[in-house]
Amino acid sequence: MAQATEIQSPSIEVQNLSYKFQDGSDGLENVLLSLPSGSRTLLIGANGAGKTTLLRLLSGKRLAPTNTIAVGGKDPFKDSLEGVTYLGVEWVLNAIVRTDIDVPTLLASVGGNAYPERRDELVDILDIDLNWRMHAVSDGERRRVQLAMGLLRPWKVLLLDEITVDLDLLSRSNFLAFLKRETETRDCTIVYATHILDNLAQWPTHLVHMHLGKVKAWGLVEQFYAQVPEWISENSRLGELVLRWLKEDLEARGPRNNRGNQAKTYDAGGIGGYGLESADKKA
Numbered sequence: 001m002a003q004a005t006e007i008q009s010p011s012i013e014v015q016n017l018s019y020k021f022q023d024g025s026d027g028l029e030n031v032l033l034s035l036p037s038g039s040r041t042l043l044i045g046a047n048g049a050g051k052t053t054l055l056r057l058l059s060g061k062r063l064a065p066t067n068t069i070a071v072g073g074k075d076p077f078k079d080s081l082e083g084v085t086y087l088g089v090e091w092v093l094n095a096i097v098r099t100d101i102d103v104p105t106l107l108a109s110v111g112g113n114a115y116p117e118r119r120d121e122l123v124d125i126l127d128i129d130l131n132w133r134m135h136a137v138s139d140g141e142r143r144r145v146q147l148a149m150g151l152l153r154p155w156k157v158l159l160l161d162e163i164t165v166d167l168d169l170l171s172r173s174n175f176l177a178f179l180k181r182e183t184e185t186r187d188c189t190i191v192y193a194t195h196i197l198d199n200l201a202q203w204p205t206h207l208v209h210m211h212l213g214k215v216k217a218w219g220l221v222e223q224f225y226a227q228v229p230e231w232i233s234e235n236s237r238l239g240e241l242v243l244r245w246l247k248e249d250l251e252a253r254g255p256r257n258n259r260g261n262q263a264k265t266y267d268a269g270g271i272g273g274y275g276l277e278s279a280d281k282k283a
């Protein structure tokens with residue numbers, strides 16, 4: 001197995017990145033980004049815009065064309081980088097966190113004893129009960145333990161694909177504040193794909209707007225906020241901006257299905273096909 005390379009400065013540079021899936025369909029097209037060390041970037045875009053695809057390429061889980069991605073100056077796929085943490089769907093689906101196992105054992109299994117202060121801070125911030133047994137916790141409680149496990153080792157680049165959906169508002173807010181503090185107190189960078197914008201307006205330093213595999217716009221958050229009318233409150237500025245982007249994207253893409261044909265299909269098999277028509281008639 002190739003030895004992991006430690007990255008120095010956690011910047012992210014992407015240029016001319018185009019990517020096709022195995023079936024030949026387009027994944028990303030000509031992506032260009034430059035995210036400096038210490039930045040906190042929100043990846044914004046409708047479902048299917050390409051956010052996960054980009055994060056997986058940045059994490060080195062997928063092979064990008066040569067010289068298109070540099071994380072800390074290195075190719076994440078070739079150099080199997082140490083300090084790059086990707087928390088996405090695979091992480092969430094990990095079966096071990098559903099077995100009859102206790103929290104201290106789980107945290108120890110990912111190196112908790114090597115970082116006792118960090119472990120205790122995360123347990124505190126995420127309000128984790130060390131007496132929980134993982135087969136008998138709620139989805140949100142399980143997610144908090146997973147986040148503590150994933151964040152325990154002091155990463156330099158954190159790639160986060162929305163896995164905070166199960167968290168209650170206070171846990172999520174504490175978690176986001178923790179991430180912000182991390183970037184302010186040590187040399188690290190975060191890219192976070194999310195649809196949930198509550199309490200996030202003050203969080204990002206950069207925004208990336210993706211649409212159909214392309215980056216439509218990216219840059220410092222202030223430059224985007226300047227486009228939103230001033231009368232909109234500071235807190236909802238991000239929401240207003242994203243809503244505007246998503247509406248434009250939907251208009252540009254058009255409806256997914258041709259409405260005329262769809263209507264015919266529904267008429268032919270539609271409600272009647274489920275037996276509801278006859279139920280109606282009986283009533």
Ligand SMILES: Nc1ncnc2c1ncn2[C@@H]1O[C@H](COP(=O)(O)OP(=O)(O)OP(=O)(O)O)[C@@H](O)[C@H]1O
Pocket residue numbers: 021022023025026027045046047048049050051052053054
């Ligand atoms: N393995 C694959 N093969 C072919 N197409 C794929 C594959 N994985 C994803 N896609 C397609 O690529 C597009 C981008 O998917 P991706 O998961 O990156 O979107 P996303 O922005 O993360 O969406 P969401 O917000 O729903 O998570 C989608 O249209 C999806 O159907």
